[in-house]
Amino acid sequence: MSVGLVVVSHSAQVAEGVVELASQMAPSVRLVAAGGDGSGGVGTSFDLISAALDEADTGDGVAILYDLGSALLTTEMALEMADPDVAERRVIVEAPVVEGAIAAAVAAEGGGGLSAVVAAAREAGGDA
Amino acid sequence: MSVGLVVVSHSAQVAEGVVELASQMAPSVRLVAAGGDGSGGVGTSFDLISAALDEADTGDGVAILYDLGSALLTTEMALEMADPDVAERRVIVEAPVVEGAIAAAVAAEGGGGLSAVVAAAREAGGDA
Amino acid sequence: MAGCDAAATAAAVRQMAETIEQHHTELTHLDREIGDGDHGANLVRGFRAVVEKLDADEPGTPGAVLKLVATTLISTVGGASGPLFGTAFLRAATKVGDAETLDAATVSDALSAAAEGVVARGKAAVGDKTMIDAFEPAVQAAQSAAEEGSVADVLEAAAAAAEQAASETAPLEARKGRASYLGERSVGHVDPGAQSTAYLLRSLATSASGAG
Amino acid sequence: MAGCDAAATAAAVRQMAETIEQHHTELTHLDREIGDGDHGANLVRGFRAVVEKLDADEPGTPGAVLKLVATTLISTVGGASGPLFGTAFLRAATKVGDAETLDAATVSDALSAAAEGVVARGKAAVGDKTMIDAFEPAVQAAQSAAEEGSVADVLEAAAAAAEQAASETAPLEARKGRASYLGERSVGHVDPGAQSTAYLLRSLATSASGAG
Numbered sequence: 001m002s003v004g005l006v007v008v009s010h011s012a013q014v015a016e017g018v019v020e021l022a023s024q025m026a027p028s029v030r031l032v033a034a035g036g037d038g039s040g041g042v043g044t045s046f047d048l049i050s051a052a053l054d055e056a057d058t059g060d061g062v063a064i065l066y067d068l069g070s071a072l073l074t075t076e077m078a079l080e081m082a083d084p085d086v087a088e089r090r091v092i093v094e095a096p097v098v099e100g101a102i103a104a105a106v107a108a109e110g111g112g113g114l115s116a117v118v119a120a121a122r123e124a125g126g127d128a
Numbered sequence: 129m130s131v132g133l134v135v136v137s138h139s140a141q142v143a144e145g146v147v148e149l150a151s152q153m154a155p156s157v158r159l160v161a162a163g164g165d166g167s168g169g170v171g172t173s174f175d176l177i178s179a180a181l182d183e184a185d186t187g188d189g190v191a192i193l194y195d196l197g198s199a200l201l202t203t204e205m206a207l208e209m210a211d212p213d214v215a216e217r218r219v220i221v222e223a224p225v226v227e228g229a230i231a232a233a234v235a236a237e238g239g240g241g242l243s244a245v246v247a248a249a250r251e252a253g254g255d256a
Numbered sequence: 257m258a259g260c261d262a263a264a265t266a267a268a269v270r271q272m273a274e275t276i277e278q279h280h281t282e283l284t285h286l287d288r289e290i291g292d293g294d295h296g297a298n299l300v301r302g303f304r305a306v307v308e309k310l311d312a313d314e315p316g317t318p319g320a321v322l323k324l325v326a327t328t329l330i331s332t333v334g335g336a337s338g339p340l341f342g343t344a345f346l347r348a349a350t351k352v353g354d355a356e357t358l359d360a361a362t363v364s365d366a367l368s369a370a371a372e373g374v375v376a377r378g379k380a381a382v383g384d385k386t387m388i389d390a391f392e393p394a395v396q397a398a399q400s401a402a403e404e405g406s407v408a409d410v411l412e413a414a415a416a417a418a419e420q421a422a423s424e425t426a427p428l429e430a431r432k433g434r435a436s437y438l439g440e441r442s443v444g445h446v447d448p449g450a451q452s453t454a455y456l457l458r459s460l461a462t463s464a465s466g467a468g
Numbered sequence: 469m470a471g472c473d474a475a476a477t478a479a480a481v482r483q484m485a486e487t488i489e490q491h492h493t494e495l496t497h498l499d500r501e502i503g504d505g506d507h508g509a510n511l512v513r514g515f516r517a518v519v520e521k522l523d524a525d526e527p528g529t530p531g532a533v534l535k536l537v538a539t540t541l542i543s544t545v546g547g548a549s550g551p552l553f554g555t556a557f558l559r560a561a562t563k564v565g566d567a568e569t570l571d572a573a574t575v576s577d578a579l580s581a582a583a584e585g586v587v588a589r590g591k592a593a594v595g596d597k598t599m600i601d602a603f604e605p606a607v608q609a610a611q612s613a614a615e616e617g618s619v620a621d622v623l624e625a626a627a628a629a630a631e632q633a634a635s636e637t638a639p640l641e642a643r644k645g646r647a648s649y650l651g652e653r654s655v656g657h658v659d660p661g662a663q664s665t666a667y668l669l670r671s672l673a674t675s676a677s678g679a680g
């Protein structure tokens with residue numbers, strides 16, 4: 001398997017669109033969208049994010065991209081509430097959400113481990 | 129009026145979602161999505177982008193955010209094919225597309241001119 | 257409230273929900289000025305869900321009530337205030353443990369723990385124009401009052417300090433949260449989260465004084 | 469083609485469209501290895517639209533035909549190759565101006581202008597593993613051939629050079645375009661845009677030799 005990816009956004013459309021884009025370059029990577037407040041509105045959802053983290057986790061780790069500060073707060077909360085053994089292999093990445101997700105997905109597709117995937121996302125500037 | 133914004137993405141969902149997010153913090157700014165290949169697929173559309181540039185242009189300038197290199201190529205093409213007088217007040221910004229668009233929208237909402245809006249987008253790192 | 261037991265705590269929480277209903281339009285209005293205009297709606301959604309859960313099954317200790325509030329807000333608020341208030345209630349719940357009733361010192365300590373939780377979660381300092389600007393002075397006031405006051409005294413002191421401090425967020429420039437996108441333009445507006453914090457503490461004080 | 473006039477140019481363009489139909493699966497396959505797997509589909513969409521426009525109203529000069537190809541590809545391809553090939557055809561159109569027929573020198577100059585257009589648009593250099601790796605050697609070969617050859621000689625030289633060069637993109641590491649996301653992993657695969665450039669030039673050479 002490979003490292004999975006979760007895209008957390010305040011907008012369901014953004015999260016799903018990013019997954020769509022990234023999956024084109026990384027068809028075999030587990031990419032999961034966690035966008036919106038879970039009831040059709042703009043916002044983030046602790047429950048959606050928690051479920052996405054589980055879904056993306058193949059055992060090889062999960063890189064998490066997010067759009068805005070409040071998405072970060074909700075995601076950190078979700079990591080804290082999860083089993084520590086599991087939370088340990090789930091890393092929130094400080095990177096531009098679209099550009100970072102694509103770079104991370106490509107790195108994961110290439111068999112990169114969690115730290116390589118995280119590094120790829122961090123370096124993403126969108127100048128390709 | 130204020131500076132307008134165009135969000136160019138390979139994904140219609142990403143472009144529309146970014147506009148949705150940015151409009152929450154900038155309800156009076158003209159924000160236009162130009163996502164997808166124009167026929168439901170992933171890609172960029174010269175025609176969609178050209179139309180979006182006209183739609184976003186209030187006369188005070190347009191800041192353009194894009195997701196990937198090929199979106200940049202298509203957008204540059206659209207600027208080159210437009211009337212030079214008009215093209216001059218339309219600026220492509222090198223910034224993360226989601227984070228940059230929100231920062232740009234907020235700056236435009238506050239009455240910032242084109243260069244201030246562009247600067248706000250460039251500085252956006254998504255750490256708010 | 258006659259001895260701050262589980263029932264009194266639950267009643268106080270219902271009172272908080274009521275307060276949010278009363279003020280949500282104003283909170284949303286504040287958030288529209290320097291944010292995305294959803295703070296009132298976020299808290300209404302959260303506290304309505306809390307009341308539903310209390311109606312369905314009211315927990316047996318003050319700590320369990322606070323924990324229910326925490327997990328419900330975390331799951332339902334949908335904005336930054338969800339994990340922030342959620343963490344606050346969670347830390348308060350942990351602090352009071354499984355005590356049957358809360359005394360003034362415990363309430364004050366729970367408030368401190370709540371504020372620490374918000375800082376740990378959001379990394380804001382006093383002066384950043386966030387709910388911390390209301391929380392911190394409230395904690396200070398509560399600690400002084402707890403030295404010889406009742407639970408009602410502690411909460412009255414906290415509420416009064418938070419109200420004052422919330423209004424004093426207006427001249428600040430936001431350095432955390434969405435409002436920080438506005439830079440200087442955030443000056444001149446009260447922070448929505450500081451204001452809601454003040455309302456929540458006022459509501460607790462009212463409950464504790466027996467009037468709620 | 470008997471004197472490279474508008475009709476011959478249009479016929480050559482139709483031949484390019486045919487070539488793309490034949491090779492699109494392979495191009496898509498190449499793009500799946502180091503890109504997003506749409507290069508074949510992108511070009512098919514673009515060239516089908518071109519043929520439709522030619523069917524509807526065939527322009528009266530070679531330059532006008534090239535301009536039609538340019539604007540149609542720009543509007544319909546949907547990927548990086550749209551503005552790149554679009555710019556190539558646009559620059560070629562500008563170079564040939566309103567000449568009624570094209571000679572070997574003009575064809576060679578048009579190819580140079582096309583390659584310069586691609587460089588101006590995409591900022592890639594030789595060795596970056598892009599269509600430029602096929603274009604540049606093609607231009608060099610065309611220029612030599614134009615010194616004393618026919619249009620057919622120029623295009624044959626260009627096609628042969630591009631074919632060779634396209635296959636030599638395999639060992640390169642991509643530094644431009646989507647494939648650059650792959651870094652080292654792009655090594656070992658032929659660049660789709662270099663390959664399609666070779667096919668397009670081969671198709672032109674075939675047309676010019678009278679066999680197309």
Ligand SMILES: Nc1ncnc2c1ncn2[C@@H]1O[C@H](COP(=O)(O)OP(=O)(O)O)[C@@H](O)[C@H]1O
Pocket residue numbers: 070287291292294295298299334335336337338340374377378379380385386387388432433434447448449450
């Ligand atoms: N990092 C932070 N630390 C403390 N408080 C914060 C932080 N970020 C935001 N806040 C508080 O949250 C409030 C906004 O809450 P809300 O509108 O519900 O969330 P959002 O900003 O996600 O829409 C702000 O007014 C501020 O008081």
Ligand SMILES: Nc1ncnc2c1ncn2[C@@H]1O[C@H](COP(=O)(O)OP(=O)(O)O)[C@@H](O)[C@H]1O
Pocket residue numbers: 198499503504505506507510511546547548549550552586589590591592597598599600644645646659660661662
């Ligand atoms: N900056 C560039 N300069 C030159 N050629 C480029 C550049 N970017 C991409 N290409 C070419 O475009 C080809 C990919 O085209 P295509 O798949 O249609 O577009 P996309 O990458 O947008 O999906 C690449 O194989 C490469 O030859």
Ligand SMILES: [Mg+2]
Pocket residue numbers: 287291292293294295335
């Ligand atoms: Mg808000």
Ligand SMILES: [Mg+2]
Pocket residue numbers: 042043292294334335336
């Ligand atoms: Mg919000």
Ligand SMILES: [Mg+2]
Pocket residue numbers: 499503504505506507547
């Ligand atoms: Mg492609």
Ligand SMILES: [Mg+2]
Pocket residue numbers: 170171504506546547548
């Ligand atoms: Mg593509």
